[in-house]
Amino acid sequence: MAVVALKALKDIWKNVPPNWVGTDPCGNAWDGISCSNNRVVSITLVSVNLSGQLSSDIEGLSELQTLISDECSDRDLSYNKGLTGPLPSAIGNLKKLSSLILVGCGFSGPIPPSIGSLQELVYLSLNSNNFVGEIPPSIGNLSNLYWLDLADNKLSGIIPVSNGSTPGLDMLVNAKHFHFGRNQFSGEIPSQLFSSSLILIHLLLENNQLSGSIPSTLGLVQTLEIVRLDKNSLSGSVPRNLNNLTSVQALFLANNDFTGPLPNLTGMNLLSYMDMSNNSFDPTDIPLWFSSLESLTTLIMENTHIRGQLPVSLFSPFQLQTVILKNNRINGTLNIGSTYSSQLQLIDLQNNLIDGFTQRAGYNVQIILVNNPICDEGGTENYCNIPQNTTPSYSTPPRNCTPISCSSDKISSPTCKCAYPYTGTLVFRAPSFSNFGNSTVFASLQQKMMDTFQSHGQPVDSVFLSNPVKNIYNYLELNLQIFPSGHDFFNRTGITGIGFMLSNQTFKPPPGFGPFYFIGNNYPYFAGLTSGSHKSSSTSVIIGAAVGGSILVILLLLAGVYAFCQKRRAETAAKKSDPFASWDPNTESGGVPQLKGARCFPFEELKRCTNNFNEINAIGTGGYGKVYRGTLPNRQVVAIKRAQHGSTQGGLEFKTEIEFLSRVHHKNVVSLVGFCFDQGEQMLVYEYITNGSLKDSLMGISGISLDWMRRLRIALGAAKGLHYLHDLANPPIIHRDIKSNNILLDERLNAKVADFGLSKLMGEPEKGHVTTQVKGTMGYLDPEYYMTLQLTEKSDVYSFGVLLFELLTARSPIEKGKYIVAVVKDAMDKTKDMYNLQAILDPIVASNMAPRSVEKFVDLALRCVQELGVDRPTMSEVVKEVEIIMEMAGLNPNAESSSTSESYEGKSKEFDHPYTNESLDFAYSGVYSPARLEPK
Ligand SMILES: *[C@@H]1O[C@H](CO)[C@@H](O)[C@H](O)[C@H]1NC(C)=O
Ligand SMILES: *[C@@H]1O[C@H](CO)[C@@H](O)[C@H](O)[C@H]1NC(C)=O
Ligand SMILES: *[C@@H]1O[C@H](CO)[C@@H](O)[C@H](O)[C@H]1NC(C)=O
Numbered sequence: 001m002a003v004v005a006l007k008a009l010k011d012i013w014k015n016v017p018p019n020w021v022g023t024d025p026c027g028n029a030w031d032g033i034s035c036s037n038n039r040v041v042s043i044t045l046v047s048v049n050l051s052g053q054l055s056s057d058i059e060g061l062s063e064l065q066t067l068i069s070d071e072c073s074d075r076d077l078s079y080n081k082g083l084t085g086p087l088p089s090a091i092g093n094l095k096k097l098s099s100l101i102l103v104g105c106g107f108s109g110p111i112p113p114s115i116g117s118l119q120e121l122v123y124l125s126l127n128s129n130n131f132v133g134e135i136p137p138s139i140g141n142l143s144n145l146y147w148l149d150l151a152d153n154k155l156s157g158i159i160p161v162s163n164g165s166t167p168g169l170d171m172l173v174n175a176k177h178f179h180f181g182r183n184q185f186s187g188e189i190p191s192q193l194f195s196s197s198l199i200l201i202h203l204l205l206e207n208n209q210l211s212g213s214i215p216s217t218l219g220l221v222q223t224l225e226i227v228r229l230d231k232n233s234l235s236g237s238v239p240r241n242l243n244n245l246t247s248v249q250a251l252f253l254a255n256n257d258f259t260g261p262l263p264n265l266t267g268m269n270l271l272s273y274m275d276m277s278n279n280s281f282d283p284t285d286i287p288l289w290f291s292s293l294e295s296l297t298t299l300i301m302e303n304t305h306i307r308g309q310l311p312v313s314l315f316s317p318f319q320l321q322t323v324i325l326k327n328n329r330i331n332g333t334l335n336i337g338s339t340y341s342s343q344l345q346l347i348d349l350q351n352n353l354i355d356g357f358t359q360r361a362g363y364n365v366q367i368i369l370v371n372n373p374i375c376d377e378g379g380t381e382n383y384c385n386i387p388q389n390t391t392p393s394y395s396t397p398p399r400n401c402t403p404i405s406c407s408s409d410k411i412s413s414p415t416c417k418c419a420y421p422y423t424g425t426l427v428f429r430a431p432s433f434s435n436f437g438n439s440t441v442f443a444s445l446q447q448k449m450m451d452t453f454q455s456h457g458q459p460v461d462s463v464f465l466s467n468p469v470k471n472i473y474n475y476l477e478l479n480l481q482i483f484p485s486g487h488d489f490f491n492r493t494g495i496t497g498i499g500f501m502l503s504n505q506t507f508k509p510p511p512g513f514g515p516f517y518f519i520g521n522n523y524p525y526f527a528g529l530t531s532g533s534h535k536s537s538s539t540s541v542i543i544g545a546a547v548g549g550s551i552l553v554i555l556l557l558l559a560g561v562y563a564f565c566q567k568r569r570a571e572t573a574a575k576k577s578d579p580f581a582s583w584d585p586n587t588e589s590g591g592v593p594q595l596k597g598a599r600c601f602p603f604e605e606l607k608r609c610t611n612n613f614n615e616i617n618a619i620g621t622g623g624y625g626k627v628y629r630g631t632l633p634n635r636q637v638v639a640i641k642r643a644q645h646g647s648t649q650g651g652l653e654f655k656t657e658i659e660f661l662s663r664v665h666h667k668n669v670v671s672l673v674g675f676c677f678d679q680g681e682q683m684l685v686y687e688y689i690t691n692g693s694l695k696d697s698l699m700g701i702s703g704i705s706l707d708w709m710r711r712l713r714i715a716l717g718a719a720k721g722l723h724y725l726h727d728l729a730n731p732p733i734i735h736r737d738i739k740s741n742n743i744l745l746d747e748r749l750n751a752k753v754a755d756f757g758l759s760k761l762m763g764e765p766e767k768g769h770v771t772t773q774v775k776g777t778m779g780y781l782d783p784e785y786y787m788t789l790q791l792t793e794k795s796d797v798y799s800f801g802v803l804l805f806e807l808l809t810a811r812s813p814i815e816k817g818k819y820i821v822a823v824v825k826d827a828m829d830k831t832k833d834m835y836n837l838q839a840i841l842d843p844i845v846a847s848n849m850a851p852r853s854v855e856k857f858v859d860l861a862l863r864c865v866q867e868l869g870v871d872r873p874t875m876s877e878v879v880k881e882v883e884i885i886m887e888m889a890g891l892n893p894n895a896e897s898s899s900t901s902e903s904y905e906g907k908s909k910e911f912d913h914p915y916t917n918e919s920l921d922f923a924y925s926g927v928y929s930p931a932r933l934e935p936k
Contacts, residue, residue: 017492029605029633031492085109087126092117098144099123101503104519107131111155116141116167123504125149127179127517135160140167147505148172149179149517151204151429158187173197179515181206181228181429182473188212189234196220202515204429206252207231207473219244226430226514230254230275230474238263246270250430250514252474254278254300262287262304270295272319272432272512275474277302286330290314297343298434303327307353315340315347322434324348333358334369345435350386357383394442395466409525413483414462420489421464421481422498424520428476432512436468436476444510452507453482457631457688459494459611461485480518486611489525493608493633500635598662599674603681606630606640613642629688637688638673642681654682664729668721670744670754689744689752694718694803698740698810698842708848709891710749711807712857716882716893717751718743722800723875725753726793734791738799739780739813740806779813779820784869794869800878801864808857810842821865824858853889860885 017031025033033043087107091100092114098121107129115124116138124142127149134157135150148169159180161168169178170193178200185208194200194217203221206228213236214229224245230252237260238253250273251265258279265271266289274296283305290299291313298321299314306325309332315323320341326348333356334349348368355373367383369375375384399414406418413419433441442465453460464481471477482498484490490498501507502518509516609630610617620627625644631637654677661672661684676683694714696702706714718738725733735742735753742755776782780802782795802813805820813820829836834854838846841854848854860881866872873881883893 019492027600027602027605029602029608031633032496033633087112087115087131089114091115094118096120099504101125102129103503103517104128110134111136111139111150113138115139118142119144121145123147125503126153127151128519129153131155133157135169137162137166137168140169140171142172143174145172145175147177148175149177150183151179152182155180155183156185159185159190159193161190161192169193170195170198173199176200176223177202177515179204179429180208183208185210189215189218189229191215191217194218194221196222199223201225201247202430204228204515205232210234213237214239214242216241218242221245222247224248225270226250226432228252228430229256232256234258237261240264243267249273249295249512250432251275252430254302262306265289266292268293272296273298273430273434275300276304277324279304281305283307283329286310286314291316293317296320297432298322300324301328306330308332310334310349312337315344317341318343320344322346325352326350328352330354332356334367336363336365336367340365343435343438345437393466394437394439394468396442396446396462396464397439399462410488411481411483413481414464415483417461417483418488419461419483420523420525421483422490422495422520422523423479423481424502424518426465426478426480426502426516426518427471428478428509428513428516430474430514431476432514434470436470441510441512442468442478445513448510449507452501453498455690456497456501456506456635457629457637458497458501459485459487459490459631460498476513486614486616490523491608492526493631495520495523495526497631497635598658598672599685601674601676601678601683601685603676603678605633606642606676606683606685609633609638610640630685632673636673639686639688641684641686643683645680651677658684660731660733664725664733666721666724666728668717668750668752669724670752686754689754690747691745691749693741694743694745694751694806695740697745698806704745704749706749706844708845708850708853708889711845712853712882712886712889712891714743714745714749714751715804715807715857716879716886718753718803719800719875719879719882721751721753722796723879726796726875732793734793735796735799736791737776737780738796738803739777740803743803782869783867792869793875794872797864797869797872797875797878800875801861801872804857804861804864808837808842808845808854808861809840810844825862828858848889850889853885856881856885856888 019028020030022028022030085107086109087102089112091097091112095118097118100115100118100121101123103125104127107126108131110133111126111131113136115121116136119142121142122144124139124145124147128151131150131153132155135155137160139145139148140160140162159169160166161170168190169175170190176199179202181204185205187210189205189210189212194215198221200221201223203224204226207230210229210232211234214234216239218224218227219239219241222245225247227245227248227250231254234253234256235258238258240263242263243265246268247270248268249270251268251271252273252275253263254275254277256279258276258281260282262281262284263276264287265274271293272295274293275298277300281304285308286306288311290296291311294317296317297319300322302324303326305328307329310325310330312335315336316339318341321343322345324346327350329352330349331353334347334354335358336344336347338360344365346366346368349372350368351371352369353373354369357367357369357374366387368386369383370386375381396414398412398416401416403412403416404418406412409420410418411421413421435441446463446465449463450460453463461483464483466479466481468476468478484494499518499520502520607613609632610628613626613628617628617630618626619629619639625642628640628642629637630640654675658672658675658677665671670686670689672684673687674685676685691697691704692702697704697706722735722738725735735755737755738753742753744752744754746752776785776795776799780799782798784798785791785795802821805811805824806813809820809824811820811823824837824840827837827840834841834846834851835858837854837858845854860873860878864872864878886893
């Protein structure tokens with residue numbers, strides 16, 4: 001069977017991952033390749049020193065049908081130039097491309113104008129290469145573009161704007177990020193670039209050769225949060241309407257030739273970081289509005305011709321950290337008063353005319369008055385010396401443990417384990433703070449990063465941040481070490497996933513850090529490559545830092561373009577190379593199952609994605625075997641149910657089982673992602689549900705608190721799921737094991753019924769509805785079924801009734817030898833308010849404002865646990881009843897749950913977000929869910 005598509009890339013590129021072998025990039029889980037429905041949707045290669053040219057790759061893509069090889073590409077150890085050469089014009093043919101991220105490679109030559117035909121492009125990052133020439137005006141056609149990063153290249157010419165026939169960047173009305181710093185752009189900033197229809201939040205034009213004045217239209221882009229125009233040749237006066245930009249947090253105008261009056265920034269109440277140094281403003285007395293900027297952390301105005309005495313109030317903004325007013329004509333006596341900001345760290349007033357200083361005991365602020373009259377007479381006070389660098393530098397402290405000394409290249413992690421970390425440099429282009437010694441700030445960065453990795457299932461144990469410094473471009477650089485969990489090294493999948501999150505902004509730093517990029521170092525410690533026997537492949541991985549930086553991310557989102565897996569399946573469905581081939585049609589009469597959406601996983605893939613079924617990943621155990629959490633190469637997190645030996649069933653039954661599970665699709669039922677029937681294993685792969693079981697929440701283990709409203713919603717969701725299984729699924733499914741452990745809660749606390757069909761997996765053939773062995777869990781078991789062995793839907797209704805009692809009381813069905821149903825019945829007095837059950841009810845329920853709804857709920861629960869099945873309601877009746885109860889409690893049963901589990905912890909997404917006006921959704925849409933790539 002032919003390897004169709006990626007083979008071509010593989011043969012042209014050097015140093016592709018060594019597991020790019022075999023016939024099916026999706027099924028064989030090639031590193032760096034993500035698939036959705038067996039289509040390649042992305043290629044992500046991080047820190048692997050891929051090299052070669054992209055031009056031939058793209059040519060190759062159009063010939064993918066025929067290029068075939070099973071050999072790994074030539075491993076020429078001297079070839080280490082990274083991806084070089086121009087970006088080929090043919091890139092314009094990848095019409096489905098929505099993210100193109102080529103960061104820190106060795107690309108040169110111009111950006112091809114054909115890029116403007118990539119209509120789906122949302123995310124374009126070409127920063128840190130050697131691109132030359134002009135910005136193609138055609139980029140203006142990318143109406144979906146959200147992120148445009150061309151920084152750190154050798155681009156020149158003007159910034160193109162539209163003019164009748166030619167497009168321009170002013171047309172990018174959906175863009176929020178223009179990052180053009182560190183190039184050689186020249187000419188004026190076109191006034192047409194800005195209008196009130198833009199929603200730009202980051203405008204980064206620093207370190208170019210732009211001239212002329214700032215167009216006053218800039219003041220129309222009210223969404224702006226960060227404006228960097230520093231290090232250009234801009235001149236003229238700063239437009240007076242600049243202070244219309246009231247969302248701006250960081251404003252850099254330094255190192256230009258501005259003249260005229262000092263801009264009046266009154267009203268920019270979010271402004272935190274301001275640098276206007278080295279301009280030729282008219283000499284001005286220190287403006288009073290300095291002190292009115294409440295959010296100010298950093299005021300830098302070197303050599304700006306300001307004069308007069310500093311007012312005491314200047315030091316009062318409560319977040320103020322740094323004041324640098326060197327080389328001005330400030331005179332009089334310096335008095336910082338007694339109510340200065342507690343975060344104040346540095347006041348640098350070198351080379352001014354200050355002749356006095358009102359000193360108070362206990363100042364904890366570094367003050368520099370060198371080259372002022374007060375120091376000119378040979379003063380020896382501290383403030384008359386340039387201090388040696390005394391700022392405490394941050395580094396992540398060990399987490400309640402003692403660092404250990406490690407052998408070889410291993411490093412002791414913050415959790416004091418020896419491992420090979422993935423290292424690199426984080427660069428923040430416009431932080432709005434300047435105290436780089438504040439551990440709180442970096443601890444929150446670290447926490448946010450851990451949270452992001454963990455919520456995306458990355459195998460990260462801890463992160464270590466150190467040595468924050470401001471570089472010559474006024475960027476904050478920070479060393480980053482990321483430590484693996486489970487093993488002492490990362491595999492390629494791990495590095496890919498982490499690099500991806502740090503490159504496409506899936507990881508968003510806390511507020512104040514601003515836009516960033518990540519330059520990763522080579523990672524030579526991949527699993528299995530450290531042993532001597534794989535010397536050559538190991539070396540080929542290690543060699544050669546890519547030119548222009550050492551991270552290399554290629555993310556081509558090719559959804560729909562390379563449907564080769566699909567195609568191949570259609571062509572050769574029954575052939576040996578098919579992923580289902582392990583399903584031997586000779587011994588099992590069934591052949592290939594008829595599946596709806598469920599995928600066949602090779603055993604090796606599931607083994608890999610659970611770290612060889614590592615105990616760390618085990619999330620549940622039962623008679624049938626264990627459930628593991630795993631992360632597929634496409635980053636989807638899944639729950640893998642692995643039948644233990646002895647619990648497996650015949651191939652035919654397993655096949656029937658899967659066929660029937662793959663037809664089950666309901667929003668209140670956990671859906672099957674795929675299965676594995678390979679090497680004697682039988683596994684079912686389900687979607688992973690974030691918030692765990694209802695049991696965990698009721699027991700207070702998950703930390704999610706469930707008020708009455710939520711419990712009603714969960715009851716309704718679970719009832720609907722069960723109703724679906726009973727009445728709408730074909731054939732109908734009797735769950736047989738309804739209990740709070742089997743009701744899972746997703747991120748919005750929607751209930752999902754899990755674990756149906758489990759008993760079948762346990763190898764028990766089912767004839768009609770009569771079973772030979774009673775299955776279920778004590779406490780939930782229908783007594784009628786237990787006595788008669790007659791299994792009906794009503795047995796599930798009974799268990800559901802017990803579940804309702806659990807929701808009411810948050811108690812286990814059998815606690816201290818007492819059965820919950822009996823306990824409730826005994827205590828109940830229908831003549832009293834809430835049936836006199838306050839003492840038994842969970843306090844959250846007992847304190848509820850709609851006691852009638854609780855009573856109705858108790859009535860319903862009691863009906864469900866009637867002794868005889870015929871007396872119990874059907875699930876469809878239960879659904880209706882719960883809806884009525886919800887209405888009584890003032891809830892709209894048809895409304896989708898809007899709150900997330902997060903809101904319980906009091907976290908608001910807005911608050912979490914570094915760029916206040918930006919929708920959080922985008923970042924998570926990456927390749928994980930191509931369907932959501934429409935920009936907002
Ligand atoms: C700055 O602008 C504010 C409001 O627009 C105004 O009240 C104030 O007088 C101005 N200050 C100077 C120094 O021009
Ligand atoms: C400080 O400078 C201002 C403006 O140049 C001037 O008016 C004032 O007299 C000076 N004050 C002192 C104490 O020298
Ligand atoms: C560090 O930053 C936090 C949060 O911004 C702030 O509350 C705290 O006062 C700062 N600490 C110092 C010593 O500046």
